[in-house]
Amino acid sequence: MSESHTQPSSRSRTLQNWNPENPETWDSKIAWRTLWISTFSLTIGFCVWYLVSAVAPKLNEVGFDLSTGQLYWLVAIPGLSGGLLRLIYMFLPPLVGTRLLVGVTSLLFIVPMIGWFQAIQNPQTPYWWLMVLAAMTGIGGGCFSGYMPSTGYFFPKRLAGTALGLQAGLGNFGVSLIQFLGPWVMGFGLLGMGMFAPQKGADGTPLHVYNAAIVLVPWAILASILAFAVLKNVPVKANFRQQIDIFGNKNTWILTLIYIMTFGAFAGFAAQLALIINNTFGKDSVFATSGEYALSELPLGASFAFLAPLIGSLVRALWGPLCDKYGGALWTFVGGVGMTLSCAVAAFFLNPTSPSQFWYFLAAMLVLFFFTGIGNAGTFKQMPMILPPRQAGGVIGWTAAIASFGPFVVGVALTMTSVQSFFIGATIYFVICTVLAWIFYARPNAPFPG
Structure with a gap:
């Protein structure tokens, strides 16, 4: 057979003769190029999804008057909208193709960023509109359920752990990026933004909180241009009815419970961590209100919140090759054990008698996020190994x-119960999911090793 018949054609927008499992019909350059461009867009998407968590701790400092409960709800709403949008995005890859999916979505990121840029400048912005804007940021999290299955179409199973681990891990890095970049760009005027007057913080210093909402707009535009100019589609087609057959496979439900543990915890704790720290140990805690300690002596959530998701994201990206080598089931189980133990330790320090106990809590959370990275990498390696390609994409x-409802569930739970009680409940859930991972996937002679 001639090379023209065996090599995938890349002249049209849809690749022909594409089969990643056959070296003669797979082009690694196309696959990796697709991965890097879609991951660039996904990273910006996660920045958009967690934009509210970056600006919420600063809103009252620049003139807003929001209660603790209102702030928890505001940060929780992107989790709800992101989860709902993922239920739509999961069906899009075989319907619209990778090129259109990434190109259009990258442009949609701009809408909530501009909305927040305008709203933050006016402390009289009504709370209902802030909630609408928070819901709009869900597009940044929703696209994950389209991007990841799409990427799975481009790589053979032997590289699935590496490819999906890199995309998910570097995409998740957007959580940490916005929580670090946001507070940093709030401290000065961006180039060409001098027309917008800074607001005043609690201590009278100028604050450009709105900068966090606008700084990534040019990069979203770039991501869209790259997608339309470079990306291709693969000939994987399925209508809605064909795609819902995943719900007849029990692995869909078991892996869903486990991924709620790994990514649901990552997303939920990352979204609320800054507020948890501020309300338990920092500027809004009993230690601050009692006057026992000076505000300058207390840890501030925004200064540390980015560390936890940074660790989880990097571990997820780096653990992919290990999952390819040793299998995902082992690492999913290891991640569950580590998350269970570290969550239990963190809960112990959530009824503190001294602000200094913050450092023990922070250490436990950093360990917890380390193991979320391992668990996330392991679970996503399992899916393409256990399930056929189209079903694997649907289950992913x-x-x-x-799992992306994590920020919403955590936020709502924190308005209904104490932080310590929630962490105890999370620990119990982690135990259940870790046992499931062992019984069905990780133990010797497990029914579904992968």
């Missing part, structure tokens, strides 16, 4: 959709 999208 579905599990990602349900």
Whole structure:
């Protein structure tokens, strides 16, 4: 057979003769180029999804008057909208193709960024509109359930752990990026933004909180241009009815519960961590209000919140090759054990008698996020190994959709119960999911090793 018949054609927008499992019909350059461009867009998407968590701790400092409960709800709403949008995005890859999916989505990121840029400048912005803008940021999290299955179409199973680990890990890095970049750019005027007057912080210093909302707009535009100019589609087609057959496979449900543990915890704790720290140990805690300690002596959530998701994201990206080598099931189980133990330790320090106990809590959370990275990498390696390609893409999208409700669930739970009680409940859930991972996937002679 001639090379023209065996090599995938890249002249049209849809690749022909594409089969990643056959070296003669797979082009690694196309696959990796697709991965890097879609991951660039996904990283910006996660920045958009967690934009509210970066600006919420600063809103009252620049003139807003929001209660603790209102702030928790505001940070929780992107999790709800992101999860709902993932239920839509999970069906899009075989319907619209990678090129259109990434190109259009990158442009949609701009809408909530501009909305928040305008709203933050006016402390009289009504709370209902802030909630609408928070819901709009869900597009940044929703696209994950389209991007990841799409990437799975481009790589053979032997590289699935590495490819999906890199995309998810570097995409998740957007959580940490916005929580670090946001507070940093709030401290000065961006180039060409001198027309917008700074607001005043609690201590009278100028604050450009709105900068966090606008700084990534040019990069979203670049991501869209790259997608339309470079990306291709693969000939994987399925209608809605064909795609819902994943729900007849029990692995769909087991892996969903497990991924709620790994990514749901990552997303939920990352979104609320700054507020948890401020309300338990920092500027809004009993230690501050009692006057026992000076505000300058207390840890501030915004200064540390980015560390935890940074660790989880990097571990997820780096653990992919290990998952390819040793299998995902082992690492999913290891991640569950580590998360269970570290969450229990963190809960112990959530009824503190001294602000200094913050450092023990922070250490436990950093360890917890380390193991979320391992668990996330392991779970996503399992899916393409256990399931056929089209079903694997659907299950990746579905599990990602349900787990992305994490920020909403955590936020709502924190308005209904104490932080310590929630962490105890999370620990119990982690135990259950870790046992499931062992019984079905990780133990010797497990029914579904992968």
